[in-house]
Amino acid sequence: xxxxxxxxxxxxxxxxxxxxxxxxxxxxxxxxxxxxxxxxxxxxxxxxxxxxxxxxxxxxxxxxxxxxxxxxxxxxxxxxxxxxxxxxxxxxxxxxxxxxxxxxxxxxxxxxxxxxxxxxxxxxxxxxxxxxxxxxxxxxxxxxxxxxxxxxxxxxxxxxxxxxxxxxxxxxxxxxxxxxxxxxxxxxxxxxxxxxxxxxxxxxxxxxxxxxxxxxxxxxxxxxxxxxxx
Amino acid sequence: xxxxxxxxxxxxxxxxxxxxxxxxxxxxxxxxxxxxxxxxxxxxxxxxxxxxxxxxxxxxxxxxxxxxxxxxxxxxxxxxxxxxxxxxxxxxxxxxxxxxxxxxxxxxxxxxxxxxxxxxxxxxxxxxxxxxxxxxxxxxxxxxxxxxxxxxxxxxxxxxxxxxxxxxxxxxxxxxxxxxxxxxxxxxxxxxxxxxxxxxxxxxxxxxxxxxxxxxxxxxxxxxxxxxxxxxxxxxxxxxxx
Numbered sequence: 001x002x003x004x005x006x007x008x009x010x011x012x013x014x015x016x017x018x019x020x021x022x023x024x025x026x027x028x029x030x031x032x033x034x035x036x037x038x039x040x041x042x043x044x045x046x047x048x049x050x051x052x053x054x055x056x057x058x059x060x061x062x063x064x065x066x067x068x069x070x071x072x073x074x075x076x077x078x079x080x081x082x083x084x085x086x087x088x089x090x091x092x093x094x095x096x097x098x099x100x101x102x103x104x105x106x107x108x109x110x111x112x113x114x115x116x117x118x119x120x121x122x123x124x125x126x127x128x129x130x131x132x133x134x135x136x137x138x139x140x141x142x143x144x145x146x147x148x149x150x151x152x153x154x155x156x157x158x159x160x161x162x163x164x165x166x167x168x169x170x171x172x173x174x175x176x177x178x179x180x181x182x183x184x185x186x187x188x189x190x191x192x193x194x195x196x197x198x199x200x201x202x203x204x205x206x207x208x209x210x211x212x213x214x215x216x217x218x219x220x221x222x223x224x225x226x227x228x229x230x
Numbered sequence: 231x232x233x234x235x236x237x238x239x240x241x242x243x244x245x246x247x248x249x250x251x252x253x254x255x256x257x258x259x260x261x262x263x264x265x266x267x268x269x270x271x272x273x274x275x276x277x278x279x280x281x282x283x284x285x286x287x288x289x290x291x292x293x294x295x296x297x298x299x300x301x302x303x304x305x306x307x308x309x310x311x312x313x314x315x316x317x318x319x320x321x322x323x324x325x326x327x328x329x330x331x332x333x334x335x336x337x338x339x340x341x342x343x344x345x346x347x348x349x350x351x352x353x354x355x356x357x358x359x360x361x362x363x364x365x366x367x368x369x370x371x372x373x374x375x376x377x378x379x380x381x382x383x384x385x386x387x388x389x390x391x392x393x394x395x396x397x398x399x400x401x402x403x404x405x406x407x408x409x410x411x412x413x414x415x416x417x418x419x420x421x422x423x424x425x426x427x428x429x430x431x432x433x434x435x436x437x438x439x440x441x442x443x444x445x446x447x448x449x450x451x452x453x454x455x456x457x458x459x460x461x462x463x464x465x466x467x468x469x470x471x472x
Binding site: 155156157158164165166177180182184185187189191192193207208 | 358359360361382384396397398399400421422423424425441443469470471472
């Protein structure tokens with residue numbers, strides 16, 4: 001049974017475990033998940049469950065529905081996805097019987113209106129970048145790189161100091177081939193393959209990581225932001 | 231002592247030579263070839279002879295099969311087709327006789343070896359994603375299967391049931407409770423953005439696998455392709471690893 005942890009700012013409001021096939025989210029009290037705030041539409045969004053899969057559908061809401069910081073109309077949910085509506089974060093778990101650790105619930109961001117505006121603006125820009133790439137994921141150069149927008153296609157993307165890599169990266173002791181992004185099915189896997197681990201995702205050193213929208217990738221001194229494709 | 235698993239030489243003798251030199255540096259005592267000795271490159275006879283001389287397992291790849299066949303290769307792209315016509319005309323009787331002994335699949339030391347997916351190996355299906363990796367594992371009995379064909383070094387591991395997980399780290403240990411599909415990459419025409427020749431080195435004592443990359447004389451291999459009158463793209467792609 002899926003479980004949804006509803007948080008307002010960083011406080012857990014409730015945990016919902018339900019057998020219902022359709023879970024409605026909205027401001028009015030006839031919803032399954034009631035988010036009592038003026039930024040939320042009356043019937044803001046629905047989660048439809050069938051078998052093992054869950055789909056989140058935004059009901060043309062005014063302020064939008066976000067999954068892992070990306071505005072969505074319709075999105076297949078994965079375990080631990082964070083749904084954001086207004087100042088509420090809902091963490092979706094495919095199975096309520098999993099071990100609950102308090103640490104799982106920490107670290108979710110606190111929204112304020114300014115942040116929300118920036119998020120909407122950045123999301124709009126990101127969508128345009130993905131549109132320009134024909135729906136493929138895009139790497140945005142944020143720091144220490146000459147790349148501004150790099151399209152990730154169906155091939156492997158290489159990072160390092162060798163002349164033949166796709167993306168040159170800066171920093172001390174960078175290997176010829178330091179890291180690569182490998183498309184596997186519909187996913188993209190970032191691997192550190194250089195001699196020393198010079199690859200970080202969202203501040204933590206990784207040997208390997210499946211990329212999610214908004215991930216900040218740091219290789220040596222070069223920083224990129226990953227925008228998932230459509 | 232270590233073992234080497236290598237694949238997709240594609241008539242690139244310069245790359246094969248560099249890899250064999252690396253075998254010596256890495257104390258390789260046994261080597262297993264996973265198919266596609268010929269096609270694309272300009273040194274088919276030399277490669278077939280060399281592979282037969284050093285490797286205890288020699289698998290047949292789809293390009294090898296096409297080279298031995300009279301029929302036009304149906305699902306080849308234009309470059310592969312042009313190269314195949316050239317290869318058929320260039321292969322000598324000795325190399326053809328050696329290739330006739332290539333097998334379609336083997337099980338050695340608990341490893342299942344195939345060129346494409348071991349699930350219907352004669353179909354040359356690619357192991358590219360989690361679904362095809364799962365199919366490959368369900369078709370073999372051992373703990374790991376090693377394949378080539380996609381020219382992309384990559385492995386998948388399965389912990390119990392469910393879809394295998396993909397990984398591209400350089401080195402890993404075979405763990406008792408997991409099963410693996412390992413794509414060993416390509417010696418003669420890597421397509422993962424790294425132009426260096428690739429193969430897998432295995433330490434049977436430590437049960438550790440390593441994806442090796444070896445620099446080789448790409449310019450010489452390109453020059454031979456051009457002199458043979460093969461399509462320019464087959465030469466230029468070597469420098470890009472695409």
